[in-house]
Amino acid sequence: MSFLSGKSRSSSATSTPNAAVVGSRSSDAVEVNVGSKTIATTTTLPVNGNGFLPSDNVDKVAILDAGSQYGKVIDRRIRELNVYTDILPLETPLSVLLEKKYKAVIISGGPSSVYGEGVLSFDAQIFNSPVPVLGICYGFQLLNKVYGGTIAKTSRRNDGQTEVAVDESSPLFKKLKTQQQVLLTHGDSVIAPVPAELKVIAKYHELVVGLANEKNKKYGLQFHPEVDLTTNGAQIFSNFLFDIAEVKPNFRMNEREKECLHFLKTNIKNKTVLLLASGGVDSTVCAALLSKVVPKDKLIVLHIDNGFMRKNESQEVVKNLSKLGLNVIHRNYSERFHYARRRRPEEDDGAEYVSVMSPTLSETIDPEEKRKIIGDTFMELANHVLKDELKLDMTDVLLCQGTLRPDLIESASKIASHKADAIKTHHNDTNFVRLLRDKGLVIEPLKDFHKDEVRKLGMDLGLPEEMVYRHPFPGPGLAVRVICxxxxxxxxxxxxxxxxxRIICSFSDPVWHLSVLHESVKQSLTPEEITFLEAATREHKIAGHVLPIRSVGVQGDGRSFKHVAALxxxxxxxxxxxxxxxxxxxIPRICQSISRVAYAFGPRIIYEVEFITETTLTPFHVVTKIQEVDAIAQQVLWDSGCYRKIAQMPVILIPVEFDVDTVDPQYPGRKHSVVLRPFISNDFMTGKAAIPGQDLPEEVVIKMAQSVAEVGGVSRVLYDLTCKPPGTTEWE
Known part of the structure; x- marks a missing residue:
């Protein structure tokens, strides 16, 4: 027996997947009879927006969407293997899958739990059918549940790249070595023993992360083979599709440029088009595409400076777009944004507001509210330019946006998924934009693309390399890089x-050894992790402080808003x-209220950080301070020649003053601290923090920190150590 073998439950009548299971959630639903049960499915099944169907002789794979942040990434990975896919609702019945002749089914992850209230609708007969199935994350837990297994929350989360052990004899792991780097992000776990009909094919120490009924070609993985952080995910998909499901790779994707141009010609015809151009690669690629199909007198390129751009950014944007032969309308509406409000819809995320009008942007604390105000104000001011200056009406113009798939997924747009959690609202997917989209007034040629695909398209279009590989910058600008x-x-x-x-950071200190919490931490660790902590905390004196602020994260396909730890x-x-x-x-695996960890340059922090520097976007010095420190850090990175070594480097201003010995809540903190986040990613759905000395020269990182620390009003400089997940690329 190999170490992957695990005890199984005895076979029982309840462990056979022979009945449909019905949950409470559905959308745009009609009822379909499945055996003796009735379940819900949508009237139009494909939701991936491809706009075309394959020929009858092309093998098809169905992706059942449970609300995953990575559903479209699954779709992309499979299409890269020349296999056609449709993304369908999770509740799609087996009868439809058989009628449409899908050769295999993949069930995505999602933010929901497979037990308790709000369980999602699905047809359990899929697991008892001849169709090969691969369940990922949520789909893995469904497989275990339907066969009679147990799922429960454990004392720790798993979020991030992790090494697991796989059974090399399993067909799913053909050509792979035992130890594999994968992405795990989940709170619920499969509890041993597993059902007798299932075989354990992967483990993370004692935790089961892979199951199979090889005879019936049913497989499940707790980890995500579709993302970059799973290094051999493509091989796993290849094994499942070609060896297990015997799918033929007989689908070819059209050339992306031709596909986009055809989409634009079909939808624009002879209409006037408004492009809101930020100067980033997404809107720049849109501009290049539009210039090929829209006459100059029908194309309006508008760049709005919202007052939260980088230092001298707007002038650079206008210059670069003009080089492409575009006539750019540039408007500085900084003051209008500072005092902007928005009217909150009654159904706005189910929130209960005292007023239907938001506070002004300059008074707003909540990051989601900031994003929504900025997004709606962009649209209102664009309408102002059209109506008052160009004498056009918004209903007479098509709005073109460089919206990408991650934008829609993180905003929980129905275009991307009916079940995904909202991580953060993107400025190009606010309620205002959604209303225009519903009226058919928005065209988004890149909505099925990820960032690396857009860059490839930009190079194919002949755009300058410095434009194509410009680091992404959020639409709301530095407003969401100031933690208010x-x-x-x-x-x-x-x-x-x-x-x-404190226990984690001084794990080997004998003072903790009789503590109940120390024992609790120890019980949630693997033997290897215990050995690491004991050795590391003996050799290094490390202080850990919980900062009294929150940062947005993504954990288990859902949004988190938790504390930051400073080491x-x-x-x-x-x-x-x-x-x-x-x-x-x-730390985030053990401390459930922490989702982000940063290192603070300088001596070890002694005093607890109990209070904050009250911060909004109102004071002039706050905005100028973030512009100044961002410019300094970006310049050091550029001068070092390391700009292309990373995908992005957000610079964040946080309302924290360190090294102050006070417990007086009336103490008026005056300083801020600055966080550097050099980040490595291809598709921006997952990624990791750049490691000094490996991904970036350490001397460059130190120089950035030292240069930023010289700016007046900066308490300390920190370096974000967090992967995505659990931390998002941006802090808000």
Missing amino acids: ASEPYKARDYDRTVILL STDESSRIPWLVLFRLAEL
């Missing part, structure tokens, strides 16, 4: 989290980066 706060944030379990973090040491001449990055992996 009016009071300290402390989660319900703040005190416990503070102690847990510090006295080893300024020899920063133990690899130890710090390993701690950044472990």
Whole structure:
């Protein structure tokens, strides 16, 4: 028996997937009879927006969408293997899948739980059919549940790149070695023993992360083979599709440029088009495409400066777009944005507001509210330019946007998924934009693309390399890189989290050894992790502090909004980066109220950070400060020749002043701290923080930190150590 073998439950009548299971969620639904049950499905099944169907002799794979952030990535990975896919609702019945002759089914991950209230509708007969099935994350847990297994929350989460052990004898892992780097992001776990009909094919220490009924060609993986953080995911899909499901790779994708141009010609015809151009690669590629199909007198390119651009950014944007032969209308509406409000719809995320009007942007604390105000104000001011200056009406013009698939997924747009959680609202997918989209007034030729695909298209269009590989910059600009706060944030379990973090950072200290919490931490660790913590905390004096602020994250396909942990040491001449990055992996797994970890340059932090510097976008110095520190950090990166080594580097201003010995809540904090986030990613759905000394020269990172620290009003400089997940690329 190999170490992957696990005890199985005895076979029972309840472990056979022979009945449909019906949940409570559906959308645009009609009822379909499945055996003795009735389930819901949508009237129009494909939701991936491809706009065409394959010929009858092309093998097809169905992706059943459970609300995953990575559903479209699954679609992309399979199409890259020359296999046609349709993304369908999770509740699609087996009868439809058989009628449409799908050769295999893949069930995506999702933010929901497979037990309790709100369980999603699905047809359990799929697991008892002749169709090969691969369940991912949520789909893996469905497989286990339908066969009679148990799923429950455990004492720790798993979010991030992890090494698992796979059974090399399984057809799913053909050509792979036992140890594999994968992405795990989940709170619920399969609990051993597993059902007798299922075989354990992958484990993360004692945790089951892979199951199979090889005879019936039913497979499940807790980890995500579709993302870049799973290094051999393409081989796993290849094994499933070609060896297990015997799918033929007989689908060819059309040339993307021709496909986009055809889409634009078909939808625009002779209408006038308004392009809101930020100057980023997405809107620039849209501009290049539009210039090929829209006459100059019918194309309006509008660049709006919202006051939160980088230093001198707007002038550079206009210059670059003009080089493409475009006539750009440039308007500076900084003051209008600062005092902008928005009218909140009654159904706005189910929130209960005191007023239907939001506070002004300059008074707004909540990051989602900031994004929505900015997004709606962009549209209102664009309408103002059209109506008052160009004498056009918004209903007479098509709005073209460089919206990408991740934008729609993270905003929980129905275009991307009916079941995804909203992670953050993108400025190109606000309620205002959705209303225009419903009226057929929005065209988005890149909505099925990821960032790396857009860059390839940009190069194919002949755009200058410096435009194509310009680092992404959020539509709301630096407004969402200033963490606003009016009071300290402390989660319900703040005190416990503070102690847990101290225990982790000084794990080997005998003072903790009789602590119940120390034992609790120890029980949630693997033997290897215990050995690491004991050795690392003996060799290095590391302090861990829970900051009284929150940052947005993505965990288990859902949005999180949790504390940030700051680590510090006295080893300024020899920063133990690899130890710090390993701690950044472990801390969010154990401390459920922390989703992001950063290293604070300078001496070890002594005083607790109890209070914050009250911060909004109102004071002039706040906006100028973030513009100044961002410009300094970006310039150091550019001058070093390392700009292309990373995908992006957000610079964030946080309302935290360190090294202050006070417990007086009336103490008026005056300083801010600055966070550097050099980030590595291809598709921006997942990624990792750049490791100094490996991904970036350490001397470049140190120079950035030292240069930023010289700016007046900066308390400390921090370096974000967090992968995505659990932390998003941006902090808000």
